[in-house]
Amino acid sequence: MPLICHSIHMADRNGSVCRAHMSVAERRARSQLAQLRRQRGVIRGTLLVRQRKCGKANCRCGRGEGHESLFLVISQNGRTRQLFVPKAWESRVRLWVEDYHRVRGLLEQISRLYWDKVRKRQG
Numbered sequence: 001m002p003l004i005c006h007s008i009h010m011a012d013r014n015g016s017v018c019r020a021h022m023s024v025a026e027r028r029a030r031s032q033l034a035q036l037r038r039q040r041g042v043i044r045g046t047l048l049v050r051q052r053k054c055g056k057a058n059c060r061c062g063r064g065e066g067h068e069s070l071f072l073v074i075s076q077n078g079r080t081r082q083l084f085v086p087k088a089w090e091s092r093v094r095l096w097v098e099d100y101h102r103v104r105g106l107l108e109q110i111s112r113l114y115w116d117k118v119r120k121r122q123g
């Protein structure tokens with residue numbers, strides 16, 4: 001789609017901003033963000049190792065220490081939820097958790113640029 005820029009200096013009323021008028025910092029952050037969103041999963045949460053009881057009769061975990069297991073813990077609407085992460089899922093879940101922080105960081109960078117635009121009245 002050809003980009004025709006109607007507004008030379010200002011974002012339009014819908015908040016759309018012409019790419020040609022974005023700063024280098026903004027363009028870089030946006031393209032990293034777009035790449036993360038296109039290609040990778042994201043998941044919010046903290047990974048914690050906890051002891052877990054497997055429930056099998058006669059397993060050692062029934063009498064004392066459980067099996068070390070990985071859980072993804074989040075707080076949602078004020079409630080804490082936790083999700084068991086099977087071994088086979090661990091590496092991808094770790095990447096998704098890291099990518100969530102990357103996405104947050106990039107959004108924060110862009111947000112600061114726009115904070116300054118409003119403050120300086122520079123569309």
Ligand SMILES: [Zn+2]
Pocket residue numbers: 053054055056059060061062067
């Ligand atoms: Zn067990």
